[in-house]
Amino acid sequence: MFKMKIATWNVNSLKVRLHQLLGWLDANRPDVLCLQELKLEDKAFPEAEIRAAGYYAAFSGQKTYNGVAILASSPPEDVTYGIPGFTDEQKRLIAATIKGMRIVCSYFPNGQTPGSDKFAYKLAWLDALTRWLKVGALPMYPNLVLAGDFNIAPEAVDVHPEWKGEILVSPSERAAFRVLVACGLTDSFRLFEQPEYSYSWWDYRMGAFRRNFGLRIDHILVSQSLQDACRACVVDKAPRKLERPSDHAPVILELSYPPELSKIRELHV
């Protein structure tokens, strides 16, 4: 059986979090790590440090905002940038093939507040993503993992009872999430029993982490062919406890599957 560990982490500035990232890679040794909110240009990407840690990287960054990367223990292949057919100056999506798995690393728009222009952009972005997965990516790559910061808490159980905001939990965002999942994906976290009040993001303010006042907005979705290969999915709260943490915690998915599974793609291409 092949084993694979795939993780996602919104680092909220790769520059600030680089040392935490390197420590986390060393401690956890994932095969794949999807990163969001790099907040730096490609020329500032710390490729040498990451290579020294034993990882290859595909990345798509920009100044100040957004930016995504896929780190992997073997070189990412067939790297694509953005959602095909959706013109977007914001660097929010990168995809690559690693060990026969199509990895899609995404930083979904925040949306600010329902009714705003940014909210409309969020829904348009989600629509474009869903369309592309349905007619493009999933037919081409049956073994697909969609990981990242979705900026959507799919169900009430994913939200601390005291959360009063509309954003991240509104009906239209959740409906868009359901449509996305319905194109053939599964929320791997919910394949397993989880601790009560499991979240992946906690506001920096109000002592939110200490009070576990959070939301689960970082997800790892898998295509149907990978469902039975999932062995565990957990939130790793350890980095959130460090000095100067990201406000997000990593999510880790472990897979175990027969070697034939990774050859499915060859049959389809």
Next chain:
DNA sequence: ATGGCGCATGGAATGCGA
């Protein structure tokens, strides 16, 4: 009062995140 925080830019105060 989801505001308090943290990051980026730029060199103070503001925009943004979620």
